[in-house]
Amino acid sequence: MHYPEDFELPVPEAITLPELFFELEKEVSEVASTDGRYLAAWQYLTPATAIEFLLRRRVDIEERCRRYGYSVPAEYVEAAPIFLRDMCRVATFVEATLEGKPFNDSMLSTAPSTKRDLQSFGTFEQKVSQWSTDIRASYERMLSLALSVRTIEPRAIARMTTWTTETSRSIDEIRASGFADRTAYLVRDMQLPSSLKTVFWRKHLVIKVPDEWMDKYSTYVTHDAPSLAVVCRPPEDPTLVLELASGTVRLDATRMAAYLHEFDTELPILFISNDSCALAVHRFNSLIDATIIEDFARRPESHELFPERGALATLPDGSTIVAEERFSVFDRWSTERPLTDDPDELEEIPF
Known part of the structure; x- marks a missing residue:
């Protein structure tokens, strides 16, 4: 394919916090779906390990962050604990549904909508609860994935x-x-x-x-x-x-x-x-x-x-x-040394 001389590739936009959380939800759910331990997967995450996990799996997101001179959006540190708490609630509901156990649906039905005006909320936590994730939508996405992996042939060749x-x-x-x-x-x-x-x-x-x-x-x-x-x-x-x-x-x-x-x-x-x-x-x-x-x-x-x-x-x-x-x-992931070398010998650092 030939491009005009003045052609420029589009520059990706800076990633927003809602988009970052959506992609994190998707990646965690995909890993958790391999054995159905959705709640445990979210419970073991911290704000630091969650972003490390996402950037390791999604090089495209890492590049977008780096292009704009930051590792993650500035609001992430304060917003992440609330997001992780919400996802633990969602995972609890999903596992209860899969096991046929009753649970109180009021928390899902009253979750704020991501489309509402953020200015209508006064505190930071209320804003984050709204635009970090729509709990009901997350529940439906996670449950849909959980049900689908039960009905399709597994892609992994484990065991x-x-x-x-x-x-x-x-x-x-x-x-x-x-x-x-x-x-x-x-x-x-x-x-x-x-x-x-x-x-x-x-x-x-x-x-x-x-x-x-x-x-x-x-x-x-x-x-x-x-x-x-x-x-x-x-x-x-x-x-x-x-x-x-x-x-x-x-x-x-x-x-x-x-x-x-x-x-x-x-x-x-x-x-x-x-x-x-x-x-x-x-x-x-x-x-x-x-x-x-x-x-x-x-x-x-x-x-x-x-x-x-x-x-x-x-x-x-x-x-x-x-x-x-x-x-x-x-x-050998991060070195080109011959595999016959002593693994405990420190690699020389070039100056």
């Missing part, structure tokens, strides 16, 4: 495994690394074997496992979200770990916590052995699961709530094997 003997440059580097037996790798979709690529911006966790482990893969892997436990190795301090594959794989929860919000609606884990790869898509909801894990990782005093693990992992049939522990993390 499934895709196998391949294909490889890629990144997979070969991990196989050749002398650090793979203690490292979990964070890679992008484009770095996977061609048969496993789905969406180029999708992010994956890669773990190299022994051939003997891969031979018993179907015995271990359940595709559930990771659980928490504590590994004790005196004289070292106890380590909070994420357990996967019936507890046969353990990751350092404190190190992983910083990355888990990136996975949104599923946790794709690529297990690789010397001659095959198994891409297991685990159930995951970043708004809830990642937040819970991050919260416990920040509070060492809470670790006593979780079971203690030794060197062996006990399987459902009562047998035991040595657990595969990966307590280092190689972040």
